[in-house]
Each structure stands twice: as structure tokens, then as C-alpha cells.
Amino acid sequence: MNYARFLTAVSAARKPSAIRMLTELQLRSPPSLISLAGGAPNPNTFPFQSASIEVKNGQTITFDETAMKRALQYSASSGIPELLTWMKNLQKSLHNPPTASYSPENGQMDMCVTTGSQEGLSKVFEMLINPGDNVLLDAPTYSGTLAALQPLGCNLINVPSDQDGMIPAALKQVLSRWDPSEIHKPGNTVPKILYTIPNGGNPTGASMTAERKKEVYELARQYDMLIIEDDPYYFLQFDKPWAPTFLSMDVDGRIIRTDSFSKILSSGLRLGFVTGPKPLVDRVVLHIQASTLHTSTFTQLIVSQLLHSWGQEGFLQHIDGVIEFYRKQRDAMISSADKWLKDFAEWHSPSAGMFLWIKLKGIADTQQLIREKALEKEVLLVPGGVFMINSSDPCPYVRAAFSLSTPEQIDEALRRLSSLIQEAL
Numbered sequence: 001m002n003y004a005r006f007l008t009a010v011s012a013a014r015k016p017s018a019i020r021m022l023t024e025l026q027l028r029s030p031p032s033l034i035s036l037a038g039g040a041p042n043p044n045t046f047p048f049q050s051a052s053i054e055v056k057n058g059q060t061i062t063f064d065e066t067a068m069k070r071a072l073q074y075s076a077s078s079g080i081p082e083l084l085t086w087m088k089n090l091q092k093s094l095h096n097p098p099t100a101s102y103s104p105e106n107g108q109m110d111m112c113v114t115t116g117s118q119e120g121l122s123k124v125f126e127m128l129i130n131p132g133d134n135v136l137l138d139a140p141t142y143s144g145t146l147a148a149l150q151p152l153g154c155n156l157i158n159v160p161s162d163q164d165g166m167i168p169a170a171l172k173q174v175l176s177r178w179d180p181s182e183i184h185k186p187g188n189t190v191p192k193i194l195y196t197i198p199n200g201g202n203p204t205g206a207s208m209t210a211e212r213k214k215e216v217y218e219l220a221r222q223y224d225m226l227i228i229e230d231d232p233y234y235f236l237q238f239d240k241p242w243a244p245t246f247l248s249m250d251v252d253g254r255i256i257r258t259d260s261f262s263k264i265l266s267s268g269l270r271l272g273f274v275t276g277p278k279p280l281v282d283r284v285v286l287h288i289q290a291s292t293l294h295t296s297t298f299t300q301l302i303v304s305q306l307l308h309s310w311g312q313e314g315f316l317q318h319i320d321g322v323i324e325f326y327r328k329q330r331d332a333m334i335s336s337a338d339k340w341l342k343d344f345a346e347w348h349s350p351s352a353g354m355f356l357w358i359k360l361k362g363i364a365d366t367q368q369l370i371r372e373k374a375l376e377k378e379v380l381l382v383p384g385g386v387f388m389i390n391s392s393d394p395c396p397y398v399r400a401a402f403s404l405s406t407p408e409q410i411d412e413a414l415r416r417l418s419s420l421i422q423e424a425l
Contacts, residue, residue, distance in 0.1 A: 001253055003279040004193055009305020011127040014286040024076045028320045031373050043069035061305045075297040079113025083304040091275055095248040107277035112285050115295045117232055117260035117272030122148040123287045124256055129154050134191040138166040140387035156389045163348035165208030166196055168215035183224050200233030203387045203399035207351045210244050210252040213418045217249055232260040234354040235319050238327045253277040264322050269299040332407035354403040362407020362425050365394035371422055379416035
């Protein structure tokens with residue numbers, strides 16, 4: 001694939017930071033090397049000496065004085081080596097990407113650590129999207145994605161979706177405006193990027209079937225598009241076997257995948273990953289070199305120690321416990337929705353994630369209802385409009401999260417919502 005054709009002028013102009021390269025060279029050098037090159041501060045001047053973190057299973061993560069000095073110091077922009085190695089092995093074992101064995105220039109699978117998957121996403125967008133570009137996505141979609149895309153001045157084109165995610169026939173219809181033979185002509189307007197959340201979509205809870213993914217991937221091949229597979233709810237799929245990912249079927253090296261530890265280990269540690277073809281991951285790393293330098297060394301080492309002590313089996317056992325919690329929460333919300341809302345609303349039970357997407361009957365727009373009336377009833381949901389490309393369009397939906405509230409609170413919240421709807425009607 002010709003990756004150069006996808007890059008913005010800004011991304012193509014990025015050059016490696018000489019200082020960062022020296023820092024990373026030093027990290028790989030023997031202790032006998034005497035370096036006067038780096039501008040790293042002396043860790044002996046830092047006030048923190050050691051740390052010990054208790055894990056719920058009784059294990060302890062410890063940082064002695066030596067480990068603490070490393071944790072508090074600069075590290076490689078792509079991520080600390082032992083965490084990256086662990087994650088690459090996990091990706092290979094979960095997704096078996098065809099690109100794992102490719103040469104780097106042909107799109108070999110590579111990875112970098114980002115400060116949450118949101119940093120990865122915004123850097124990927126800035127790498128690929130020029131003002132005026134046509135970008136495909138299936139709205140309603142994550143408001144953070146819209147917030148990152150809209151200032152870039154691109155044209156967001158909606159591909160219709162349902163409870164099984166993006167509809168391939170609808171994507172084919174949208175793409176029929178362009179002729180695939182024009183892709184490589186200068187000045188063509190054929191979309192180069194397709195963005196989707198394939199599992200437990202935020203806000204809809206929709207998950208794309210394997211069959212649909214195959215059809216979407218084939219259309220991406222036909223029109224030479226990159227697919228951004230934003231998958232923060234991959235590890236919150238309630239039913240096994242989990243659906244195969246776009247990464248697992250990527251024979252061309254056209255998938256850029258973002259993963260997150262926010263929903264399964266900690267949202268505050270800010271740890272995410274970008275997986276994709278090496279030529280594109282390298283560009284993301286160059287942007288990191290010139291912006292955040294790297295994700296916190298301390299948080300990376302905490303998580304790396306935890307994952308190495310668990311192994312893949314222990315990690316997946318932890319995931320099973322997380323899934324079980326969210327499955328019960330979802331069941332509680334569906335049960336309360338059946339009890340309070342069945343005459344006033346409709347919904348589909350999500351097979352992944354932490355949200356229920358509810359369509360209110362007889363209410364054209366939920367914006368005013370939620371912003372003005374819901375607080376009086378002491379219940380808060382997100383009005384659906386914020387997830388639409390044009391947030392001012394009327395939208396009859398609300399998003400309800402089942403992650404934080406107890407089943408009793410969920411039940412009471414939906415009772416209050418039911419009363420709110422009845423008054424509005």
C-alpha cells in the first residue's frame with residue numbers, strides 16, 4: 001500500500017527529534033556508556049523514594065529505589081519496551097493479524113502506547129485528515145470523536161447503522177457517488193478514511209457482526225480506504241466467542257486500531273494503544289515526540305508489572321470478572337426498562353459496552369427535556385443529539401449508562417424517567 005498518499009502535509013513534514021533519538025539510544029546502551037548528551041534531570045533530586053501498591057488479589061507491585069528512579073524518568077516515545085512486547089504478544093494471540101509477519105514497508109503490524117486511546121485517536125485523525133476531506137462514520141457516535149474531527153474542517157458523511165452496527169449495503173450506497181478508478185487521480189474526493197466503534201458502540205451499544213465486517217473490509221479494499229477500528233469496549237463483550245476484529249482480517253495493512261485499558265484496569269492511569277501498519281504508527285510516534293514526549297513512565301511500569309505477574313491467562317480471567325459485572329448491570333437496566341418504559345420507549349439490548357440507547361416515543365427532541373426537566377426529577381441522562389454529526393438536529397434518543405449506579409438506583413432512575421416522559425406527553 002502507498003501510505004504516503006494518506007498523510008496530511010503536517011504529518012509528512014514531521015522529522016524525528018534528535019534529542020528523543022539520543023534518549024532512546026541511551027536506554028538501549030550498556031551501563032558502561034558515559035553520556036553527556038541527554039537533558040534528563042538527575043533522579044536523585046526527586047522527592048519520591050519508593051512505592052508499594054496492593055492489588056485486590058493480594059499481590060503487591062513494588063518500586064524499590066532503583067525502579068522508582070526509572071519510573072520517574074523520561075522514557076521512549078513509543079512506550080516502555082516490556083509493556084509493548086507484552087501487548088504485541090496479546091494482540092497476536094487475540095487477533096492473529098496477517099500483517100504480523102509482513103515487512104515494515106509493507107505494513108507490518110506495529111504498536112505504540114498513548115495517553116489513553118483518545119490521544120491515539122486524535123493523533124491518527126491529525127495524521128490522515130485534511131480540511132475538505134470526506135470522512136465516513138456511522139453516527140450516532142462518540143462525542144469525543146466528533147470533537148476531535150470537526151475542527152479539522154473535514155466533511156463528515158454518515159453511514160446508516162442499526163443494532164448490528166454499520167450496514168454494508170448502506171456503505172456501498174454512500175460510496176457509489178465515486179468511481180473506484182478515480183482513487184489515485186489528483187484532486188479526487190473519494191473518502192480515504194472510515195471510522196467505526198465495532199463493539200458496544202458509544203452511545204448505541206451496537207456491535208458489528210463478523211459478516212458485516214468482512215463486507216465493509218472488502219469495500220475498503222475496493223476504494224483503497226483505511227479503517228479506524230476504535231475498540232475501547234472490545235473487552236466488554238458479553239457473549240463468547242468474541243467477534244473477529246477488522247485487525248484479524250487485515251491482509252492489506254489498512255486497519256488502524258485503538259485499544260484502551262480505561263474500562264478494564266483504570267480510566268485515570270490513561271493508558272491506550274495504537275496498533276496498525278508500521279509506516280503509520282511511526283508517524284503517530286513522531287507526533288508524540290513533538291507533543292507529550294511519552295505516556296507516564298510510572299503508569300506504564302505499574303501496568304506492565306501487573307500484566308507480567310498475571311500473564312495472559314490471569315489478564316483474561318480478570319476480564320471475565322469485569323464482563324460478569326457489566327453483564328449483570330446490563331440485565332438490571334433491561335429489566336427496569338421493561339418494567340417502567342415499555343409503553344413510552346424502545347431499545348435493543350446491547351451485547352457489549354456500558355450503554356443503553358433509548359428512543360422515546362412521541363418526543364421529537366430530548367435536548368430540552370433532559371437539560372431543563374430531568375434535573376427537577378433528579379435523574380440525568382445524555383440527550384442523543386450530542387452524538388450526532390449536527391448536534392442541533394432534533395433527536396428522540398437518550399443514552400443511559402449502567403456502569404456506576406446500583407441496580408436499585410437504575411430502577412429508580414428509570415421510574416423517574418418514565419414519570420418525566422408521561423408529563424412531557
